[in-house]
Amino acid sequence: MLDYISVEQASDKWEISKRRIQKLCEENRIDGAVRFGRAWAIPKDAPKPADGRLKENRKKE
Structure with a gap:
């Protein structure tokens, strides 16, 4: 559990x-996040998911 x-x-x-x-965990947007009962365990090295609401993070159309 030390890696989470x-x-x-x-x-x-x-x-x-x-x-x-x-x-973000519920939407599977954090790779490797695991649910234990009502709690989530997130890998220490998981990158912060991009915020799709911000213009600079959106794909150019």
């Missing part, structure tokens, strides 16, 4: 809300 971090730790690391981290 909690939702709270990911929230601090990526500077986004805990609820947003949970939604």
Whole structure:
């Protein structure tokens, strides 16, 4: 379990809300995230998912 971090730790690391981290996990947007009951375990080395709401992160059409 040492290679994983909690939702709270990911929230601090990526500077986004805990609820947003949970939604990203539910949507399978964080590679390697695993659910244990009501909690999520996120790989330490998982990159922060791109925010599709921001213009610079969207694919050019």
